Amino acid sequence: MTNKDIFNDAFPQDKQIGGNHYQHYHIQPYEFISKNELTFFQGNVIKYVMRYPFKGGIEDLEKIKHYCDLEIKKMKDTKYLNGKRKTL
Numbered sequence: 001m002t003n004k005d006i007f008n009d010a011f012p013q014d015k016q017i018g019g020n021h022y023q024h025y026h027i028q029p030y031e032f033i034s035k036n037e038l039t040f041f042q043g044n045v046i047k048y049v050m051r052y053p054f055k056g057g058i059e060d061l062e063k064i065k066h067y068c069d070l071e072i073k074k075m076k077d078t079k080y081l082n083g084k085r086k087t088l
Contacts, residue, residue, distance in 0.1 A: 025050060041071040 029050050033043040044067040052060035 024054060039071070039074075041067045041074065045071070 029043070029047045032038075033046055038046065045064055048056070048060045048064045048067070052058075052064070056063070
């Protein structure tokens, strides 16, 4: 193991595997998602919003729509109304 490997292991948030499309930002999507305790679907929307200009383009925009539709379905299925859980 080299000194560089030790640095990468100690600070995994400072490396990106599979491209550099998030390195344009001051905060990485995983950090924003984690600190704001977002759901899986919300997190994916954030991820694709941040990367579409640098990686997936229109396909990533389609993924944003897909994850929004999934979040809407989840909210309807769990009896959410206007962003608040309905009491039964």
